[in-house]
Amino acid sequence: MSRTYYLFSSGCLRRKDNTLAFETADSRRHLPVEDIDHIYCFGELDLNSKLLDFLGQHGISIHFFDYYGNYTGTFLPREGINSGVLLVRQVEHYLDPEKRIALARNFIEGAMHNIRRNLEKRGENEACQRLDEFREAAKEAGEISDLMSVEAHVRKLYYSKWEEITGWEFGERSKRPPANALNALISFGNSMLYTTVLKEIRRTALSPVISYLHEPSERRYSLALDVSEIFKPVLVDRLIFRLINQGSLNEGHFDQKxxxxxxxxxxRKIFVQEFEQLLENTIVHRKLRRKVKYKSLIRLDLYKLIKHLLGEDLFVPMKVWW
Structure with a gap:
């Protein structure tokens, strides 16, 4: 089974015959290409086009993060799974305003349900009631901009409860740069989720650049942003709450200026290890009546999206039940 490798140290990644060699100032490590699915680079990496060609031949993606843990970009090998019919349907649903907003509304609905569940589990009844009002507003939204406005209000309400939930200072959401530890955790966790969703999209025939809630652009895989909205409350936020409440992360794990x-x-090592473990955890799926991994929930939603695009079934996002 293919694995994900994380390179936290700076060094040089080279092709060595039919394998990879990662060299640092102190060591050399050989990585068999048959065992690699994705590589995450958190340090400065020296590489060349010969290496990228080799990685492309073996279907290996590299995700790059800067010194501070900010996601900077991804190298993806050439397309693996293609479907002309599905691509046409994706474009059709983007160009048709009614079809597009119906899908965008579903992404927002999934996100709001899962956010509400997090608040509900912590007894935030007043916030849940306010969130229900936003859910009704989303149903009436006639434009993508209206939906994005509702989503912004929901996030503001949600984040206003984080200091109470975690006991850490939060204030308001800040991204580049994050103003405090909670903002740093959210940004890093969201980046990890984005690349995870992108991995799963690449395992389907969906195009990652055609999206419905977020506007497609040349600099990002916007469908991964759409799908990530559904899973942030479950795979990122809950993990953050747990790591803080259990004391796995503290002030010593942050560089604060x-x-x-x-x-x-x-x-970052602690978060990555716990995030990978979370993705491998299983839960009994209520509809399938069998155990599925958390990361499989993402692909199941992608398959549901494909069925929606092909006119076989309506897309209903994953709504957390636990």
């Missing part, structure tokens, strides 16, 4: 805060390498 006057105007920014970032996870240290040690903090």
């Amino acid at each position: 006057l105007n920014y805060c970032y996870l240290t390498e040690g903090g």
Whole structure:
């Protein structure tokens, strides 16, 4: 089974015969290509086009993060699974305003349901009632901009409860740079989820650049942003709450200066390890009546999206029941 490799140290990644060699100032490690699915780089990496060609031949993707843990981009090998029919349907649903907003509304509905579940589990009844009002507003939204406005209000309400939930300072959402530890965790966790969703999209015939809630652009795989909205409350937010409440992360895991805060390498290692473990955890699926991995929930939603696009069934996003 293919694995994901995380390179936290700076070094040089080279092709060595029919395998990979990662060289740092102190060591050399050989990575068999048959065992690699994705590579995450958190340090400065020296590589060349010969290596990228080799990775492309073996279907290996590399995700790059800067010194502070900010996601900067992804190298994807050439297309693996193609479907002309599905591509045409994706474009049709984007170009048709009614079809597009119906899908965009479903992404928002899934996100709001899962956010509400997090608040409900923590006894935030007043916030849940307010969120229900936003859910009704989303049903009436006639434009994508209206939906995005509702989503912004929901997030503001949700984040206003994070200091109470975690006991850590939060204030308001800040991204580049994150102003405090909670913002740093959200940004890093969301980046990890984005690349995870992108992995799953690549395993289907869906195009990652055609989206419905977020506007497609040349610099990002916007369908991954759409799908990530559904899973942020479940795979990122709940993990953050657990790591803080259990004491797995503390102030020592953050590099805090006057105007920014970032996870240290040690903090990133803890989060990555726990995130990978969470994706491998299983839960009994209510409809399938069998155990499925958390990461499989993402692909199940992608298959549901494909059926919707092909006119076989309506897309109903994953709504957390536990």
